[in-house]
Amino acid sequence: MDVDLRKLRYFVAVAEELHFGRAADRLHIAQPVLSRQIRALENELRAQLFVRTKRATELTPAGRQLLDDARPLLAAADATRRRVAQAARGAKTFTIGFMPGLTVTSVVRRFAAANPELEVEVVRTTWDDQVEVLHDGRVDVSIVRLPIDQAGLVLRPLFEEPRVAMVPADHRLAGKPSIDITDLADEHLLQDPDAVPEWRDIALELRSGHPRAVPVLHSVEEKLEHVAAGNGISIVPQSVADFYHRPDVSTLPVNDLAPNKVALAWIATRRSRLIHSFADLATAADWAPRPGRRA
Amino acid sequence: MDVDLRKLRYFVAVAEELHFGRAADRLHIAQPVLSRQIRALENELRAQLFVRTKRATELTPAGRQLLDDARPLLAAADATRRRVAQAARGAKTFTIGFMPGLTVTSVVRRFAAANPELEVEVVRTTWDDQVEVLHDGRVDVSIVRLPIDQAGLVLRPLFEEPRVAMVPADHRLAGKPSIDITDLADEHLLQDPDAVPEWRDIALELRSGHPRAVPVLHSVEEKLEHVAAGNGISIVPQSVADFYHRPDVSTLPVNDLAPNKVALAWIATRRSRLIHSFADLATAADWAPRPGRRA
DNA sequence: CGTCCATAATACCTTCAGGGTATTACAGCC
């Protein structure tokens, strides 16, 4: 009658690997078991999920539909476990995620004061997991930097802030009062080009057909390390530049760069007095960037 | 590792019945099995879900949290099954729910014309299931009458329409050009008083402390049957009155009655080109009530 | 106060799903 979440997890692994053997390794089970479980799932759902040719494994339309649905479903199940565990621990906690550079202390302090029975936690997120932490229940609300995948979320805009370029201190542009985005056309950007469409559209290295590889960087610190080492430049929100200041990296205001939008996000299916009261506090708060250390 | 949806369903049954025996009956399993499964669930989650005194069964805080999460989770699982089954059937269908009185044909026709590869279905909903059909995947979008439980949904307002009173044709007020809500203070209303707060706040029968029972009515037709039989009166949106017209029931415009709001709703976690294109069509459509047959 | 009743838990059995290993079937490649 009910789908089995274990089988769903198996299915997602196979759908992502498109290879039974590798998926089985990832799941730490034997390959024949996985084959059998997927077969069973297909029977239960009365739907073929994969086309297995001897040489390749592909998703059917039904499989694609299931993959779309299975991921949020599994995330919701994880979130449920987390929330129950927390409720059982007795101590009611409320966890707030936030992206680097954002200063949440004042809002958090006011929220904690208004809810003294609550244990209020904060979690620093990254680009990769700022949405994930919401879906899997690690945080109750998260202060995110747009753009994000908004599916299943409620967003409340908080403020906008300019974005600036971070270059090595000995860079030819370092020290200029401001630059145009076109000045960066022949630079190497240490992040996903889509995050800065203004640069992507003019970048020489992308037009040359030989884009340089972008290392996978999960934190601002790592990114700055690469900038300082002269491996490239980076575009970050003003507050990030202010917060993660280091002498061997210079900050440059850039004209014609759309500001970064910051919003509060939470799961649309959840309805909680606490979430709404936090949202109201956050909306009312003064998010003006603190005076930068650069000044 | 993963929670078992079967156990979750069992849990919900027990949480709703607060009685292992009755819950077991409802689930068509033996009571000891149910006791054991709930125990197992409690162990897996490392959380006590019920306090079992010899005489009563109560939810713990963790149990309440789980109940809140389990219901949408199970609904999402159902919806997944439905959508996969549909995708497997090959014929891509798009299903639109709508409440009584609403005329969706023109929008549906235009949507079907714009998506000829699609099989477009319509489903009439009721007050009870207009939200449920969205959560369990029976429809892709639904045209709902507010107020509804908006958790997990995206709403797009479409239009508003006045509400009118339906009374027996031989009622003392029948035939009046219009009445005030106060004229109905000593009438019996055949619906949930909270649906018409203007009446609830003045109703004599509610102030007397001896409210008459409201029969459980699932369709407009049943409601009108009761009205015609003289068992009470009913407040409905104008378009419902126009559509379900019968000679032994009269329609009365009522002053000081907030209009009924109609909106398009869909599941917040879903992101589909089709849903958005339907939403745009629906927003652009002319929803002005058709000329009533009463005229 | 003893008996009965209602209710959940315990004991014990049976079946079958899910895990494992060994092996086979089959397509492509050298």
Added chain:
DNA sequence: GGCTGTAATACCCTGAAGGTATTATGGACG
């Protein structure tokens, strides 16, 4: 034609989920 990579098949074993019979226990009641 043998070799390799890949999924499926065959077969076994364990444990979870279902069932029935019974027990423990607190409340109701004569």
